[in-house]
Amino acid sequence: MTFSSPNQPSQVAALLEGRRKVDVYEATGGAVTSQFAAHNLSLLPPIPPKSIIHDNACGAGTVSRKILSSKTPSGLKIHATDIDQVFLDALQSDVQKNSWPIDVSNQKSESLSFPDDHFTHSINNIGIFFTSSAGLDGAKEIYRTLQPGGTAVVNCWEDVTWLPPFALVHQALRPGKPYHAPPILWKDGQQIQKVMLEAGFSRANMKVEKSEAWAKTNDLRDWAEKSWTYLGGIGGWAETDGERWDEAVHLLVKHLLEQEGTKKVGEEVWMRASQWVVIATK
Numbered sequence: 001m002t003f004s005s006p007n008q009p010s011q012v013a014a015l016l017e018g019r020r021k022v023d024v025y026e027a028t029g030g031a032v033t034s035q036f037a038a039h040n041l042s043l044l045p046p047i048p049p050k051s052i053i054h055d056n057a058c059g060a061g062t063v064s065r066k067i068l069s070s071k072t073p074s075g076l077k078i079h080a081t082d083i084d085q086v087f088l089d090a091l092q093s094d095v096q097k098n099s100w101p102i103d104v105s106n107q108k109s110e111s112l113s114f115p116d117d118h119f120t121h122s123i124n125n126i127g128i129f130f131t132s133s134a135g136l137d138g139a140k141e142i143y144r145t146l147q148p149g150g151t152a153v154v155n156c157w158e159d160v161t162w163l164p165p166f167a168l169v170h171q172a173l174r175p176g177k178p179y180h181a182p183p184i185l186w187k188d189g190q191q192i193q194k195v196m197l198e199a200g201f202s203r204a205n206m207k208v209e210k211s212e213a214w215a216k217t218n219d220l221r222d223w224a225e226k227s228w229t230y231l232g233g234i235g236g237w238a239e240t241d242g243e244r245w246d247e248a249v250h251l252l253v254k255h256l257l258e259q260e261g262t263k264k265v266g267e268e269v270w271m272r273a274s275q276w277v278v279i280a281t282k
Contacts (some may be wrong), residue, residue: 009242035213050075061091065118081107139199153279161261170235189276201280209220212274224252
């Protein structure tokens with residue numbers, strides 16, 4: 001996820017060019033979403049042979065890689081979809097190198113090409129809230145493409161230590177410019193349950209829980225710069241952002257260290273994030 005504009009600083013293009021975009025994501029927020037994926041997969045029964053799995057909004061294949069890192073069931077097939085071709089290309093490269101049983105395609109989560117009742121598992125890791133109609137369109141497609149008795153896994157952020165600092169840096173460097181927060185608040189866990197119920201899943205066949213993960217770094221300035229590169233455009237890049245780049249990164253480091261969810265562990269800085277996860281059976 002990036003936010004481009006005519007004022008995008010040259011530093012952003014330099015850090016996010018080509019495959020670097022994937023590397024920057026994996027080094028920052030991606031490390032946390034990977035922990036979420038591993039936790040959520042651990043909540044499922046062992047995946048049986050001949051399962052057909054949808055890695056929905058797959059990025060560079062975080063969920064697929066976690067599944068294949070354990071003993072792969074015989075006859076397993078994974079369909080990995082996303083709309084960011086750079087991430088898909090990174091996954092496709094590794095699929096070819098390793099002969100993984102993954103079919104990679106560029107598809108929107110709200111309008112999938114798969115037939116009804118197709119998948120045994122549909123797993124969307126930190127992506128449902130990006131879909132249209134406040135997540136409902138994505139949830140409907142999960143329900144439509146899932147086999148009766150199949151399992152859906154969706155999750156969303158509950159709390160993210162590093163997001164409030166982005167708003168503070170925006171206010172300091174872009175005074176008077178609105179900061180466009182997401183229109184639907186997902187942090188109380190109600191919206192993610194609501195869209196799954198409205199899509200067709202029943203409350204009796206849904207399990208809801210929370211868990212936490214930690215972003216860890218021994219070079220907070222580097223972590224902050226990469227994160228600002230990736231997420232600094234949420235509020236819209238300003239003409240002055242390029243020349244004030246170092247100032248923005250310095251402020252972000254300062255505010256990150258002041259957050260309640262940040263702690264020092266030895267030489268590392270740890271920043272807490274937490275998720276809501278819903279596991280639903282069709």
